[in-house]
Amino acid sequence: MSIHYYQLFKKSLGFMILFALLCAGTMAALSYWVIPKMYEANVSMMIIKNPDSGSEYFYDELIAGREIINDYREILNTDSVLYEIKNEVSRQITGDSNISLDDLGKRINFESFSDSRVFTITYRDTDPYHAQIVVDSIAKVLKTRIVALTKVDNIAILGAAQLPVEPVSPNIVTNGVIAFMLSLFAAFIFVIFIDYLRSMNKKVADYKIKTNLP
Template sequence: MESAKEIDLKELLKIFARKWWLILILTGSGLVSAYLLTTFLVTPTYEAKTVLYIGQEDTGLGTIGISLGQLQADSQLIIDYKQLALTRLVINEVAKNTGLKITEDDSGSRSWVIGKGFQEDPMTMTYKDFQKNTVIQTVENSRLFTVGFIHSDPQMAQIVADELAKQLTLAVLEVVGVQNIRILDQAVVPQKPVAPNKLQNGLVGGILGFMLAMIIITMRFLLNDTINDEADIESLIGVSVLGDIPEFKGEAR
């Protein structure tokens, strides 16, 4: 049984150096392809944010002397309020006031467009999609937090973010029985998308192209059974080569 070809790392590196053009072509092709696919096939999404403040009930915004314990308690409240914002109670009210259609599954989010086939309806989404696109974050060492929403339409992202913040304040009053959050800043229409990241996707495509080039070159090296020198003969038949017959110029064969 023939033994598997051993990998000569030094020889393999030399082959990598000789095949630099293949590595360059596949790396560049992967980078450009991923960038173009991201540009033309992936729908950009935008995020709009409102800024809210958590304070003590019946106190003004100018309250001073906030302790670390109070900040920690407010952080816990924000976690509770985040879960409240993701409930159907809040989502249904937001949908009713913004024109969104919320469904249990994604069967109603696709519609037939003549000449284009099935297209996603940006005004229809599932509860899970709405929850996934809702972003609630705390502002470190403060009582401020943001309520954001991600959507393919920047104006709709702004409308939903504002309505979501409004409905959250109403739900806190209705469910918790306190009125301790206030809207400080309304959302503005975002100008730049938050996704996709064209540069990052392009780099990933370039890395995949580079890896593909490495795999192709390595496999060709391993599958190449051409005898190039004495070392290949010794490895193949297991017998040392005693000498070789030089070839003279002009010698007839």
């Protein structure tokens, strides 16, 4: 960095920090009071080991279980299953039937784990009670549909979803820090731009003086 820009940065540091703090405070306030808080509930499910198979088949069943989990993920994303979940939810939550299948699918997250037959389904909602009810409904419908399709009851729900207490988003601290850093960078760019315009205006003025232009 040249001496000129160093001096410019030093001279404008107070303004840049004040601007960044203002933007960070605004973002934090928006995150706290304006941006809807999202709560996440989750339920875990497991592919049950075949009781008739010996321990020597455990690894093969583990591999097969992970492949089956991928099939279950695809089944969950089908419109027919999402529609059934929507109907199940509407029987428990009045007025929640207006949610679209596309929006319902986007709020569902399906996460599986390596070397495990356990997978977790999470759902986010602005209402913690809705999140809990919906994710339990998802597990119930998915289990029923899988048993109906495969004719084998090899899936278990590992307990009901817990009511989420703290929202998972927005993250006020993270949003504030990101806003501060971006605003600080934007303020420095603005300062450089203003300095560039002043430099150009000075050059134009000096040129007019030298050439006796009006």
